[in-house]
Amino acid sequence: MEKYDVAIIGGGSAGLAALKQLSNLGKQAVLIEGGHKVGTKNLSGGILYSKKPKRGKVFNVEDVYGDAFFTDKPFERKITSYILHAASKNKIYSMDLTAAHDYEANFGYSVLLNKLNAWFAKQALESAQKLGGGIIPGVHVNSISWDAQTGKTTITTDELEEFEVKAIIAADGVNSEVAEICGVRPKFTPSQLYQGVKVVVKVPEEIINERFGVESGEGAAHLFSGDVTLNHIGGGFLYTNSNTLSLGAVYHFDSLLSNPTDPSSLINALIANPYVSEFLKDQIPLRKEIDKSLPQEEQMRVRFAVAKLIKTWYELRDAALSPTGRENLIKSGKYSSAEEIKEKLTFIQDQLTQKYGVSFVTDYNESEYGAKLIPDGKRCRMKKPYFKNILFVGDAAGRGIFIGPRIEGLNVGIDDAVRAANAVAASLDKNNFELKNLGESYSFAVEQSPYTKDMTEIDKDYLKIFLDAAKDVPKDIIGSRYGPIIKLMSSGTFRSVAVKFANILGYDRLLPMVESEDTYVKVPILIAERLGKAVNSTYLPSIPSLAQRIAKLNYDDDKQSHIKVIDNKTEFMKKLTILCPTKCYTLENDQVMLAHEGCIECGTCSQETDWKHPRGEKGINYQYG
Amino acid sequence: MTQLNLAVIIKLEPDFSEGSVSYNPDGTLNRAETKSTLGPHSAVAAKAAFYAKVRYGARIAVTTMGPPMGEMALQQAQQTCDAEELHLYSDRIFAGADTLATAEVLRAGIQKLEDKADIVFSGHRASDGETGQTGPQTAWKLGYTFFGNVIDYHVDVQTRTITIKRIVSLQGFYDVVEEVQAPLPVFIAIDPSYKATFNTVSERLAYEKYQKEAKIRADNYKQYLKVFNVQQLGVDQTLVGLPGSPTIVYKVERIPKGKANRKAEVLDGSNPEHIRKAVSKIKEALSAMVIK
Structure with missing residues (x-):
C-alpha cells in the first residue's frame, strides 16, 4: 500500500490553504478533490476578507500565499463601499455600512471561486510537488479506516487503490462526508444552516464602474432586506466582480422550511426589485x-x-x-x-x-445559477473539530461568521486550515498523532482564533458601528420591541454593560430575538415605506425559468445516482419538492420521487436522504462559482 | 530502473470538427480551406504513450512525415504525451507517398532517434486515408513485432517484456480480448477505444506533474523539434515519395447515399399543436410495443 504523510480531503479554499501551508512548512501532503478540476464544485457569495483583530491573530490569505496574491490578483474587485438597503416595492432606504465592512479588516475582495481556487491550487501544487505531494482531482473518498492493532489509517476511494496516511485534514465542506464516515457529529440541522442561491450576471466592466460609482478594481457590496425576502429571515446581496455581478439570496433554512419558497423565486424577487434591476441592466x-x-x-x-x-x-x-x-x-x-x-x-x-x-x-444577461448551504458558526461550529487523527476545517467544521450584515466564511476556512496544518506539522515532527498531540492541540488553536470569539460573543465595538449607521432611522419605526434595546445600546457606558449581560446570556438565547422576521422583513419594510426613495425600473427584466437556468449549467452526468431517498413520505421531503434549488424532487401520489439529476450538490436535501457527493469528476461543473 | 524509450508516429489530418471543415461544390474535401489538426487516432496513440511516461517514466519521441505545418501536430502531440524529442520528416520528394513509401520514411526516422525505441505507437488508422496500413508496414520495415487493436498494455521494464490486451473478433464473436506477452521491441497500433487509467496516488501525482511539464514543453516545442529532409534522413530516394509508391489514388468516389426507409416529418417545437401530434405518435408507437 502506498504511504503518504498527510491527506487533505476537499480542494476548496480551506483545503488548498492547508496544502499550501503544509508545503510552506516542508511537509508532504496530497489533496484529494472530487471535481475534475479544483474550483469547479465551489460556490461562494463572494467576498474574501483579510482581518486584523484588535486582540489575537488570524491567518490571512496573504500569510499563506504571500505577495503573489496581490501581484497575480486572482480576485475581482476591492470592496470599498458596503451598503445595506431596506426595500419595499419600489421604495428603497439605504444605510452606509462601509465602516462595518472595514472594521478590523485589511481588505475585502469580491471573488469568484472557480478562478480564485484555481489560482490557489496552482500556488499550492507548485509547492506541494517539490515535496512529493500534490493535488489529485476527480477522486471521491468513500471510507476511512483505522487498523485496530497498529492504528494505521487507510483511505478508500471510488477511483484509486487504498493508501495509508498519518493524518487527515477534512476540508470537504458543509456536507462533509468525512464527518459522516467517522460519525464525529450528526449532519447539520436546518436551524444551523442557511441556504444560499446565487446568479452571476454579466455586465461590462466600465458600466459597472459608472453604475456603482467606483473605479476599475474597486467595487461595491449591497445587501437587501425587506419585502425582497418574501418574508424569510435572511437577505439578498449584490456584489460587483470585474465584469460580472454576483446576485444572491441567503436565508435561514429553518425559515424556508416553515414557509417553503422556491429558491429561484427568492432570486427572482431581487431581480424584480426596480433598484436591483437597474444595476443589472444591459444591452441584449x-x-x-x-x-x-x-x-x-x-x-x-x-x-x-x-x-x-x-x-x-x-x-x-x-x-x-x-x-x-x-x-x-x-x-x-x-x-x-x-x-x-x-x-x-x-x-x-x-x-x-x-x-x-x-x-x-x-x-439583463444571466450566466450561472448556483446554490449552497452555509453553516452558521454561532449555532453549529464543532466544539472539538477533530476525530482520532482527522482535523476538520472551515465549512466541514461548521465554522462561518454570520452576524447581521457581517458574513464571512472563506477567511475563516483559511485561518482554520493554517491552524490545522501547523498542528499536523508539529505532530509529524514528533511522529506523534495521539489525540493530545494532534487533535487537542488543533482544537486549542482554533479556540484561540478571534473568529471563534466572533462566533460566541457579541463585539460591542462592532455593534456601535452598526448602531451609528442606523442612527438616522427614527426610533419609533423600530418600535416598542427594539426601542429600549437601541436606546440602551446607543449609550457607550450602557452598551458595555448590556453587551456583557448579553454575552452572559449567550448567543443561543439572544439569537431568536434578533434573527426574526421583525428584523429582516417587517422593520425594513416600515423603514423603506416611511423613508425610502422611490425608484422606477426602466425595463422589465426577462427572468429565465428554472429549466433555462439548469440548461445553462454544465454537468458530467453519472449513470449512478448519488442521492437515495430514505423515506419518500416525510414532511421534510415533501417540502423539498419546493426547496430543492433545481427542483430535483416531485410529488407523485403523495410520494416524493427523484425526478431528475440536475443536482447542483448543495445538500439541501441531505438531512433526510442518503446523500453523497458524486463519484470523481461527476456532477456539476461551475464556470464562475 | 532501465530506461524505456518510446516513439509515437502521428499524422496531421484535416480537422473534421464542425466549423473547421470545408467542402468543394462537388462534395470533395477542400484541403486549402480546411484547417489541419492532430488526427484523432494519432491523439489516442500519444495518450497511450503518455501512460508509459506516468507508469514507467518512459522517454518519448514523436515523429511525423508531412509538410512544414506538420510541426503543429507534433506540438499538439507533445502537449498530450510530454515528449522529449520531436521529429518532422519534410521534403518535397516525400510528396505523393503512399503508405509503403511513408513507412520507409518513418522507419528511417525512428532509427535516427537519440535512443533506440522499445515500443513504437501508431494510431488505428488515419481519418482521411483510413487504410490502417502505414503502422503495420513501418513495423515490418523496422522488424518489430506488430500488435493491432491494442486496448491495454503493461511493461516489465526489468525483463524487457510487454503484456498487451487486444480486441479481436473471433469466429463471429466480436470483442474478444486476447492477452499476449512479447519481448521488446514491439510496434503497437492502438485501438480507438483505448483509455488509460491511473489507479494509485503516485500515478495520479505523476500524471499531474507530467501534464504540467507537457504544457510547458509544448509552449516551447521548437526547442525539441528536429526537421529532416531526404538527405539528412539518408533514405533511398527511389523508395520514398511518389517514385517509391507502388499504389496511387486513382479516383475518389462519393459513397452512394443509402435509401432512407423512414418517413420523417418536420415538427415545430414552439407549436403546441405539433407537440401534441408528436406525443400521440409516441403513444401510438409505445402501444404497439410489447413490454415484458
Whole structure:
C-alpha cells in the first residue's frame, strides 16, 4: 500500500490553504478533490476578507500565499463601499455600512471561486510537488479506516487503490462526508444552516464602474432586506466582480422550511426589485425569428451567422468596455487603437441590426445559477473539530461568521486550515498523532482564533458601528420591541454593560430575538415605506425559468445516482419538492420521487436522504462559482 | 530502473470538427480551406504513450512525415504525451507517398532517434486515408513485432517484456480480448477505444506533474523539434515519395447515399399543436410495443 504523510480531503479554499501551508512548512501532503478540476464544485457569495483583530491573530490569505496574491490578483474587485438597503416595492432606504465592512479588516475582495481556487491550487501544487505531494482531482473518498492493532489509517476511494496516511485534514465542506464516515457529529440541522442561491450576471466592466460609482478594481457590496425576502429571515446581496455581478439570496433554512419558497423565486424577487434591476441592466441582442420560407440551407446559414456575430459582439464589447481588455486587444496586434475597436463594434452591431434584423433591447444577461448551504458558526461550529487523527476545517467544521450584515466564511476556512496544518506539522515532527498531540492541540488553536470569539460573543465595538449607521432611522419605526434595546445600546457606558449581560446570556438565547422576521422583513419594510426613495425600473427584466437556468449549467452526468431517498413520505421531503434549488424532487401520489439529476450538490436535501457527493469528476461543473 | 524509450508516429489530418471543415461544390474535401489538426487516432496513440511516461517514466519521441505545418501536430502531440524529442520528416520528394513509401520514411526516422525505441505507437488508422496500413508496414520495415487493436498494455521494464490486451473478433464473436506477452521491441497500433487509467496516488501525482511539464514543453516545442529532409534522413530516394509508391489514388468516389426507409416529418417545437401530434405518435408507437 502506498504511504503518504498527510491527506487533505476537499480542494476548496480551506483545503488548498492547508496544502499550501503544509508545503510552506516542508511537509508532504496530497489533496484529494472530487471535481475534475479544483474550483469547479465551489460556490461562494463572494467576498474574501483579510482581518486584523484588535486582540489575537488570524491567518490571512496573504500569510499563506504571500505577495503573489496581490501581484497575480486572482480576485475581482476591492470592496470599498458596503451598503445595506431596506426595500419595499419600489421604495428603497439605504444605510452606509462601509465602516462595518472595514472594521478590523485589511481588505475585502469580491471573488469568484472557480478562478480564485484555481489560482490557489496552482500556488499550492507548485509547492506541494517539490515535496512529493500534490493535488489529485476527480477522486471521491468513500471510507476511512483505522487498523485496530497498529492504528494505521487507510483511505478508500471510488477511483484509486487504498493508501495509508498519518493524518487527515477534512476540508470537504458543509456536507462533509468525512464527518459522516467517522460519525464525529450528526449532519447539520436546518436551524444551523442557511441556504444560499446565487446568479452571476454579466455586465461590462466600465458600466459597472459608472453604475456603482467606483473605479476599475474597486467595487461595491449591497445587501437587501425587506419585502425582497418574501418574508424569510435572511437577505439578498449584490456584489460587483470585474465584469460580472454576483446576485444572491441567503436565508435561514429553518425559515424556508416553515414557509417553503422556491429558491429561484427568492432570486427572482431581487431581480424584480426596480433598484436591483437597474444595476443589472444591459444591452441584449434579440434575434429576429428566422424566415421559414427561406430554403433550409439559407435558414441554417443565417442562424449560424447570427450566432457567431452575437458571440463576437459580446466578446468585443466586453473587451471594449474594459481598460485591460482594450489594452490586451491592442497588444495582440488585432487593433491599433481604442477607436478602431469601437468602430469594429459599431460595424458588427450595424450588421446585426441591418442585415439580420437583430434588435438591441434593455434587459439583463444571466450566466450561472448556483446554490449552497452555509453553516452558521454561532449555532453549529464543532466544539472539538477533530476525530482520532482527522482535523476538520472551515465549512466541514461548521465554522462561518454570520452576524447581521457581517458574513464571512472563506477567511475563516483559511485561518482554520493554517491552524490545522501547523498542528499536523508539529505532530509529524514528533511522529506523534495521539489525540493530545494532534487533535487537542488543533482544537486549542482554533479556540484561540478571534473568529471563534466572533462566533460566541457579541463585539460591542462592532455593534456601535452598526448602531451609528442606523442612527438616522427614527426610533419609533423600530418600535416598542427594539426601542429600549437601541436606546440602551446607543449609550457607550450602557452598551458595555448590556453587551456583557448579553454575552452572559449567550448567543443561543439572544439569537431568536434578533434573527426574526421583525428584523429582516417587517422593520425594513416600515423603514423603506416611511423613508425610502422611490425608484422606477426602466425595463422589465426577462427572468429565465428554472429549466433555462439548469440548461445553462454544465454537468458530467453519472449513470449512478448519488442521492437515495430514505423515506419518500416525510414532511421534510415533501417540502423539498419546493426547496430543492433545481427542483430535483416531485410529488407523485403523495410520494416524493427523484425526478431528475440536475443536482447542483448543495445538500439541501441531505438531512433526510442518503446523500453523497458524486463519484470523481461527476456532477456539476461551475464556470464562475 | 532501465530506461524505456518510446516513439509515437502521428499524422496531421484535416480537422473534421464542425466549423473547421470545408467542402468543394462537388462534395470533395477542400484541403486549402480546411484547417489541419492532430488526427484523432494519432491523439489516442500519444495518450497511450503518455501512460508509459506516468507508469514507467518512459522517454518519448514523436515523429511525423508531412509538410512544414506538420510541426503543429507534433506540438499538439507533445502537449498530450510530454515528449522529449520531436521529429518532422519534410521534403518535397516525400510528396505523393503512399503508405509503403511513408513507412520507409518513418522507419528511417525512428532509427535516427537519440535512443533506440522499445515500443513504437501508431494510431488505428488515419481519418482521411483510413487504410490502417502505414503502422503495420513501418513495423515490418523496422522488424518489430506488430500488435493491432491494442486496448491495454503493461511493461516489465526489468525483463524487457510487454503484456498487451487486444480486441479481436473471433469466429463471429466480436470483442474478444486476447492477452499476449512479447519481448521488446514491439510496434503497437492502438485501438480507438483505448483509455488509460491511473489507479494509485503516485500515478495520479505523476500524471499531474507530467501534464504540467507537457504544457510547458509544448509552449516551447521548437526547442525539441528536429526537421529532416531526404538527405539528412539518408533514405533511398527511389523508395520514398511518389517514385517509391507502388499504389496511387486513382479516383475518389462519393459513397452512394443509402435509401432512407423512414418517413420523417418536420415538427415545430414552439407549436403546441405539433407537440401534441408528436406525443400521440409516441403513444401510438409505445402501444404497439410489447413490454415484458
